[in-house]
Amino acid sequence: MILLNSRHILRAGHALFRQRFFGRYGAERRCAMLLRMMCVVLTALVASGGLAYAQDDLEARRAAAIRYVQSPFMQDMLAALNSPASLQTILGATSAQWSNIPEHHREKITSIMNEEMETLVPVMNAAMVEAVAQTMTLEQIELLDAFYRLPEMRDLNARFNDMNRIMMQGIAPQMQAVQARMLERMRREVR
Numbered sequence: 001m002i003l004l005n006s007r008h009i010l011r012a013g014h015a016l017f018r019q020r021f022f023g024r025y026g027a028e029r030r031c032a033m034l035l036r037m038m039c040v041v042l043t044a045l046v047a048s049g050g051l052a053y054a055q056d057d058l059e060a061r062r063a064a065a066i067r068y069v070q071s072p073f074m075q076d077m078l079a080a081l082n083s084p085a086s087l088q089t090i091l092g093a094t095s096a097q098w099s100n101i102p103e104h105h106r107e108k109i110t111s112i113m114n115e116e117m118e119t120l121v122p123v124m125n126a127a128m129v130e131a132v133a134q135t136m137t138l139e140q141i142e143l144l145d146a147f148y149r150l151p152e153m154r155d156l157n158a159r160f161n162d163m164n165r166i167m168m169q170g171i172a173p174q175m176q177a178v179q180a181r182m183l184e185r186m187r188r189e190v191r
Contacts, residue, residue: 058133064141065132069125073148073157078124080161082117084110089165093172094179 068074080086087110092098098106132141147153168175 061133061136061138061141062129064138064145065129065136068132068141068145068148069128071145071148073153074128076154076157077160078121080157082114082121084114085165086161087113087117089168093168093175095176 084107088106091106091110091113101109136144
């Protein structure tokens with residue numbers, strides 16, 4: 001019964017997604033709707049977790065987790081996190097001195113960071129597979145994989161990357177101020 005309900009929720013969510021998400025609403029409304037739908041799917045996953053977990057084995061969950069982690073959405077997300085543009089955005093938001101560094105040095109720093117972060121991708125993939133396999137049921141993994149393999153998700157991933165970049169740029173002064181306060185407090189209070 002739980003399996004049918006969760007799959008029914010996924011199908012209904014996908015139908016609603018296709019019907020209402022594209023064409024009728026603006027980008028802000030679409031993002032809000034997507035977040036609500038994701039909450040419904042995640043709630044269904046959490047609610048169905050108890051019974052299904054005992055029914056599947058770790059190896060089956062690992063195999064499903066590998067498929068999920070290797071999905072285009074997840075791989076695009078990891079690539080975006082490690083991209084030079086993402087690293088520059090993070091550095092710009094977290095370091096007040098970043099804008100004072102000459103452009104050619106910033107490019108070199110970003111290139112070095114990108115090369116080093118790329119060495120972590122296989123480790124991140126393996127850790128993600130193991131974490132997913134150990135914390136989710138087979139049904140939950142399959143539902144997430146199906147959801148993130150929807151064609152619409154590929155485009156949304158790029159939008160999330162743009163949204164994160166804009167957000168990080170928007171809060172850069174506040175992040176830098178928080179870091180400065182933390183460092184000052186650590187100097188004063190940690191002795």
